[in-house]
Amino acid sequence: MPRLHPRLLHRARRQDPLLPLVLRGTRDLASAENELRWLKEFVTEQQKKFQSIQSWASQQNLRRLCLKRARGKPLQYIIGTEYFGDLEIACEPGVLIPRQETAASVTHLVKRLHNSGALPDHLKILDLCTGTGCIPLLASYEFMQKYSRKTGLQVLGVDVSPLALDLANRNLQRLCQDGELHFIPPRTCLHFLQGDVLAADDHKGDIPPLTTALHRHEGASGHHNPGSQWDILISNPPYISPQAFKHTTTRSVKRYEPKLALVPNSLDAKTHADNEIGDVFYPRLLDIAKQVEAKVVLFEVADLEQASRVAAMAHKQAIWTGIEIWRDDPAHRTSSEDTTTPTGVKILGTGNGRSVLLYRGDAEIWLRDPEK
Ligand SMILES: C[S@@+](CC[C@H](N)C(=O)[O-])C[C@H]1O[C@@H](n2cnc3c(N)ncnc32)[C@H](O)[C@@H]1O
Known part of the structure; x- marks a missing residue:
């Protein structure tokens, strides 16, 4: 330093x-x-x-x-909150501090969906690796408070960490008490639950694999189609490779933010390439997207290189009709910066490569640009 x-x-x-x-x-x-x-x-x-x-x-x-x-010590852990879009989210050591770039992608996605004017009466949104719950909280706020009170919403955030889930639930409670969010179950609801995204479906352990957690949740909430479909899948998973963590992650992040939220730890660094370790969540998340029949997927990534690798993985699935890469500020469109990867994937917005958007089926209409 x-x-x-x-x-x-x-x-x-x-x-x-x-x-x-x-x-x-x-x-x-x-x-x-x-x-x-x-x-x-x-x-x-x-x-x-x-x-x-x-x-x-x-x-x-x-x-x-x-x-x-x-x-x-990060300011957000000292004063105990951080702004995420329009919402003030509680932050505590042990749970990743939400980042502005994540909020910009979520806000942009909801705005684009809303602008199409073609959304169905009811939407199901699944956020995997939810941390403070910032993504499902902001998505719910954007849909319900800013845009259409008409759209029914069923939103679910999943994380492996009990500390994260406890904080996410407290964030939900406080925002409801403060009147920022107003859910009317069962038409609009938001829940958080524990599940391990990477664990195999038949894994037996204290923390249920994601599919088991989803089945239990849908069963408990009285839905007829346990495990079933989710229209929109969002995830900001751990995506930093061990080498990037060692050489480029700042000291403050290394010292104060949870490594569980940053670096995937399921592969052995001796037998796997560095990129492969950093990317490990994405093939699994893409499988889940297919399994739950997601029509829209938004994954956060570290940079343009990782975005291109994730776009290539999605392309191989051969189920997506739209694949886009978004930069930090996807709403800020300057034609000079709108560009494409060597394989022809559109890169939109300004700043660093930040997320990958996939869509198919009805979502082609939900995401159409009304100005075109
Ligand atoms: C990069 S943080 C994102 C947190 C939040 N979504 C945000 O944008 O601020 C990744 C989150 O993934 C969670 N996580 C790590 N491994 C997981 C796993 N196997 N299954 C589910 N969640 C996991 C961590 O606890 C952490 O909260």
Whole structure:
């Protein structure tokens, strides 16, 4: 990690005695200024909420939080939340912090589906590797609050981690209490459940394989078609290869965010190529997409190279009529950046390669561009 120049630290200290601490965590002044402002706002809100807190104690608390940031702890774990689209999502150590680029893909997908004006009365959305639950929560919010209250929604988030599921359920509860989300079961509902996406269907263990978990869920919720179909499958799975984790993942992410959420651990690094380990979730997710008869699939990926490999895997399945690669900001379309891979897959938006969209059947109409 590059050292901070004393002149920069001095400049920061002149602005605010606490700024050099935050700067040690952020490594750049503009981010440090923003983060210090948010930490101050957080402490002020705490003081307002718990009026017994004296202002000297608040100042001490602010310094304590800045020291944590200096040690590299992510701001989201310190203040306990992160914005994901329009929603404020609770974050806790042990569960991956939601990223803005993920939110941009989800928002763009829902907007494009809505814009077609051709959606059915009822949609089923399955999110695998759900973490804080940010994706199903935002997708539900976008559909129900922003667009059409008419569409019936059955949404399910699945994760292997009990810590993630506990947090996802608390996020759901809080957003409902705050009035951000308003489900009217059974027409609109969202659940979280534990399941292992990678485990074989006949695997016996404490954590059920995904298919068993889905069967139990559909059975318990009184649906007639256990295991059945899901219209939309979304997943942001662990996708970082061991070498990329070692060489390119930042120290703060390595130290504070759960490796379970970042690097797939089901293959032995001695006998498998690095890319193969990073990609391991995708063939399984594609099988699941076929099994549940998904019409739309959105997978997050690390970069354009991984996106191209995933697009090639999907192409081999020979069931998708549409395959697109989206960059970080898929909504921002500049024709100079809209391009294609060597195999002819469209790459849309601006920024780094971020996700792969697949569709077929009715979804060709759901995703059509009304302007074309
Ligand atoms: C990259 S994080 C994504 C979290 C969240 N969807 C988001 O976008 O912020 C991947 C998630 O996959 C979960 N996970 C890891 N292995 C899994 C498995 N075999 N089955 C199901 N979930 C798994 C982790 O617990 C983690 O929450």
